[in-house]
Amino acid sequence: MRDRSMQQRLMVALDVDSRKKALAMRDAVGDSVGWLKVGLRLFVAEGPDLVRELKWGHKLFLDLKFHDIPNTVAQAIESAGSLGVDMVNVHAGGGEEMLAAAANAAKAFPNMKLIAVTVLTSDPMPKEQAREVALMRARMAQQAGLDGVVCSVHEAAAIKELCGNDFITVTPGIRWGGQDVQDQKRIADPASAIANGSDYLVVGRPILQAPDPAAAADEAVKMMESVAT
Numbered sequence: 001m002r003d004r005s006m007q008q009r010l011m012v013a014l015d016v017d018s019r020k021k022a023l024a025m026r027d028a029v030g031d032s033v034g035w036l037k038v039g040l041r042l043f044v045a046e047g048p049d050l051v052r053e054l055k056w057g058h059k060l061f062l063d064l065k066f067h068d069i070p071n072t073v074a075q076a077i078e079s080a081g082s083l084g085v086d087m088v089n090v091h092a093g094g095g096e097e098m099l100a101a102a103a104n105a106a107k108a109f110p111n112m113k114l115i116a117v118t119v120l121t122s123d124p125m126p127k128e129q130a131r132e133v134a135l136m137r138a139r140m141a142q143q144a145g146l147d148g149v150v151c152s153v154h155e156a157a158a159i160k161e162l163c164g165n166d167f168i169t170v171t172p173g174i175r176w177g178g179q180d181v182q183d184q185k186r187i188a189d190p191a192s193a194i195a196n197g198s199d200y201l202v203v204g205r206p207i208l209q210a211p212d213p214a215a216a217a218d219e220a221v222k223m224m225e226s227v228a229t
């Protein structure tokens with residue numbers, strides 16, 4: 001994946017509370033990022049219509065971390081697939097049967113990537129333990145037929161080693177230049193993310209709260225490029 005342009009590997013988390021703010025942020029970042037991520041806040045506020053509207057011009061990651069009984073999650077995956085999103089996720093804590101049901105439902109949408117959250121980047125568990133759990137869940141997700149995982153940069157290289165380079169790693173918890181860590185626990189900068197095998201970097205507040213969001217995204221891209229082969 002290292003040959004793709006770094007903008008195409010950068011996802012901005014649209015953690016805002018209205019359609020108006022989401023569209024304004026999309027326009028502000030423009031093609032400095034390849035992906036928009038819609039998470040709980042925006043989806044609960046604006047619903048599927050906005051997801052349909054946002055998916056033109058950027059790739060769309062629907063980050064709702066489904067975690068429920070297998071049948072319910074499979075149905076939610078079908079709904080996400082019908083929305084035409086490019087990526088959707090479940091929480092690996094839902095277990096093997098839930099992951100397999102999700103993967104089975106996703107088969108009807110071959111252009112949509114299905115990934116699983118391993119251990120939240122905000123989880124305070126010790127790093128070694130987080131790594132162990134993340135590796136175990138990544139393997140379980142792969143065996144269930146998923147395309148990849150959400151993990152921190154600290155686990156990305158080990159997951160690639162265990163599951164292979166084609167198994168997607170999406171890494172939030174990105175901070176640089178002394179930025180406020182906020183509620184994140186396992187963080188890394190954009191260059192380290194690329195160096196550790198992250199395929200996609202998720203950046204929220206460092207872009208959303210920047211005086212110039214496109215400049216903040218460009219800064220991240222520059223750091224990503226500094227270690228690209």
Ligand SMILES: O=c1ccn([C@@H]2O[C@H](COP(=O)(O)O)[C@@H](O)[C@H]2O)c(=O)[nH]1
Pocket residue numbers: 013015039117119120121122150151172173174182184202203204205206
């Ligand atoms: O383990 C996880 C899974 C998802 N996220 C999401 O990524 C962004 C990060 O936002 P920042 O403002 O850059 O901290 C946010 O939407 C989370 O819901 C995560 O952080 N960690």
